[in-house]
Amino acid sequence: MSKPTLQKVAVYTLGALTGVALSLSVQTIAADKKDDALPVQSIRTMAEVYGQIKANYYQDKSDAELFEGAMKGMVADLDPHSEYMDKKGYADLKENTSGEFGGLGMEIGSEDGFVKVIAPIEDTPAERAGVKSGDFIAKINNESTRGMTVSQAVKKMRGKPGTDITLTLSRKNVDKPIVVKLTRAVIKVKSVRHHLLQPGYGYIRISQFQERTVAALNEAAQALTKQNKAPLKGLIVDLRDDPGGLLNGAVGVSAAFLPEGVPVVSTKGRDGKVGMVLKATPGDYKLSAGRDPLDGLPAEIKTVPLAVLINAGSASASEIVAGALQDHKRAVVVGTQSFGKGSVQTVLPLSNGSAVKLTTSLYYTPSDRSIQAQGIVPDVEVKDKDRLDESREADLVGHIGNPTGGEEVNSSISADDYKPDTSKSESKNKKLTDEERSSRRVPNPAKDDQLRKALELVKSPDQYQKSLGLAAKNPKWKKIKEDEKSGKEEKGK
Numbered sequence: 001m002s003k004p005t006l007q008k009v010a011v012y013t014l015g016a017l018t019g020v021a022l023s024l025s026v027q028t029i030a031a032d033k034k035d036d037a038l039p040v041q042s043i044r045t046m047a048e049v050y051g052q053i054k055a056n057y058y059q060d061k062s063d064a065e066l067f068e069g070a071m072k073g074m075v076a077d078l079d080p081h082s083e084y085m086d087k088k089g090y091a092d093l094k095e096n097t098s099g100e101f102g103g104l105g106m107e108i109g110s111e112d113g114f115v116k117v118i119a120p121i122e123d124t125p126a127e128r129a130g131v132k133s134g135d136f137i138a139k140i141n142n143e144s145t146r147g148m149t150v151s152q153a154v155k156k157m158r159g160k161p162g163t164d165i166t167l168t169l170s171r172k173n174v175d176k177p178i179v180v181k182l183t184r185a186v187i188k189v190k191s192v193r194h195h196l197l198q199p200g201y202g203y204i205r206i207s208q209f210q211e212r213t214v215a216a217l218n219e220a221a222q223a224l225t226k227q228n229k230a231p232l233k234g235l236i237v238d239l240r241d242d243p244g245g246l247l248n249g250a251v252g253v254s255a256a257f258l259p260e261g262v263p264v265v266s267t268k269g270r271d272g273k274v275g276m277v278l279k280a281t282p283g284d285y286k287l288s289a290g291r292d293p294l295d296g297l298p299a300e301i302k303t304v305p306l307a308v309l310i311n312a313g314s315a316s317a318s319e320i321v322a323g324a325l326q327d328h329k330r331a332v333v334v335g336t337q338s339f340g341k342g343s344v345q346t347v348l349p350l351s352n353g354s355a356v357k358l359t360t361s362l363y364y365t366p367s368d369r370s371i372q373a374q375g376i377v378p379d380v381e382v383k384d385k386d387r388l389d390e391s392r393e394a395d396l397v398g399h400i401g402n403p404t405g406g407e408e409v410n411s412s413i414s415a416d417d418y419k420p421d422t423s424k425s426e427s428k429n430k431k432l433t434d435e436e437r438s439s440r441r442v443p444n445p446a447k448d449d450q451l452r453k454a455l456e457l458v459k460s461p462d463q464y465q466k467s468l469g470l471a472a473k474n475p476k477w478k479k480i481k482e483d484e485k486s487g488k489e490e491k492g493k
Contacts, residue, residue: 046070075356076149080110080396081345083357089151090355092158093347103158104165105187106131107243108150111391114138115145115153117169118391119241119313121189122207122441125182131169133241133313134390138177139168159184191245192216194224195443197455200233203443206253209245209317214252214285215293221256221301231300234458236451237321238309238443240335244316251278252285254324256294257306257331262366264324267344269361272403305464306331307454310376312390312411315339316363322376323365332467333378334454337409340393342371343400362403373399374406379470380457382450 050066068086075084085093105124109116117135120126137145140156148156157165161184169178191208202224206213225232237253244250247265254264258280267275278284282292308322308331319338325331344361362372373394393399394408402408445452457464 079359079398079400082359085355087353102161102186104182110150113147125185129180129182136170138170141166161186192220194220196227202232202235205238209249213249218294218297221298225298232304234305236307236454239314239318240309240311241313242318248285248287250317250320254321255280265320266364267361275361305458307458308333310335310338315341319371319376327366329468332457334380335378335450338375340373340375370402370404373402373408377471377474379467382453
């Protein structure tokens with residue numbers, strides 16, 4: 001896809017599992033090759049199924065209901081991220097990309113037929129009620145969610161701000177179901193926040209990639225420099241539990257730290273053909289004409305020692321940023337292996353006001369690594385012993401495999417790995433107080449092993465330099481490169 005086309009239609013989409021933060025494409029479907037002959041027998045069989053339902057089903061179903069169900073099933077069977085959206089679903093998706101919407105404030109996905117919380121969003125009804133990453137939503141207002149799609153669950157949890165809803169949660173290592181009552185609210189997501197950890201060393205947290213994320217990153221960097229009263233000596237970018245969002249945001253955030261013009265991410269579609277290559281240039285991350293959102297960025301941000309924090313909740317846009325900075329040896333990546341969502345979803349509006357979200361290609365890092373079902377391997381692995389549960393792309397039924405032969409990574413944490421104290425599980429289910437929520441948002445290296453290690457690295461030039469690119473020596477990374485090499489040699493014979 002050419003650069004002008006990319007700028008004309010909106011960029012591709014990211015977003016982990018739920019597609020909560022997606023860019024929107026206004027393009028129409030165009031055939032690149034002659035249509036194959038119609039599958040007459042399959043169409044005949046489908047017509048027979050339709051006829052049997054109309055004639056014998058115990059309820060009279062309208063034609064619109066039957067055909068919408070058929071379209072949903074056809075798309076949903078492709079992979080976990082493709083989806084047919086009715087008019088309301090499409091409207092909800094467009095609300096989410098603006099960073100303001102009504103609901104409870106959590107990222108959800110589907111795992112083995114159950115609705116699962118990927119991450120509660122900061123300062124929302126879900127977080128205030130104590131909903132945690134890894135919780136399964138067993139019931140919504142006493143209705144079982146078993147077999148419920150993500151879209152159906154989202155519709156049931158949304159409603160008029162100020163109205164109440166009751167969720168029944170199942171949590172690992174907690175014997176009894178957890179029942180929480182939440183009040184719906186207009187969710188205003190602030191995707192970037194910052195903090196000066198100590199003189200000279202800053203921290204920037206990105207919770208989602210939205211329309212204003214690149215500009216907000218710039219503002220945070222300027223604020224940190226002003227607060228420090230001198231150029232920063234080191235910086236930590238926290239992408240943990242960031243489920244993704246707009247591709248433009250990922251390219252722009254990467255561009256803030258990389259030399260202008262270097263590649264950030266590429267895509268490959270059918271038959272491994274390269275679709276587009278996005279670089280650290282304003283034309284590849286600006287959403288509209290006008291001022292570059294990175295204008296006025298402090299100069300030292302391009303060269304200051306940089307650490308990036310990731311974990312199993314870091315997906316798509318987060319993985320693109322971490323992968324680009326890692327490949328260019330611009331940052332040391334610290335934490336645990338990321339989620340592994342390396343597929344591109346494009347939202348294609350349909351003539352009746354609905355839309356279809358289709359996986360159209362896969363993402364690749366600048367060194368031609370596929371993120372899909374593997375994720376980003378950290379340069380320095382530091383586990384989080386408080387994280388009791390996690391899920392990854394490779395856990396999803398019907399997921400797309402890694403095309404370069406990379407080792408797929410499933411959930412790794414179990415009750416046997418870390419034996420938490422469950423005797424006080426009841427106390428963990430209480431709602432968070434304002435003081436507790438506030439303290440959780442203030443980064444504290446003394447209580448955060450991953451953050452502490454990242455700070456140590458950016459403060460120690462020798463350790464920092466030795467850690468840059470360490471992931472390339474990881475056996476999982478090495479396996480990818482060996483598979484790629486043997487594949488090319490075999491092809492050349």
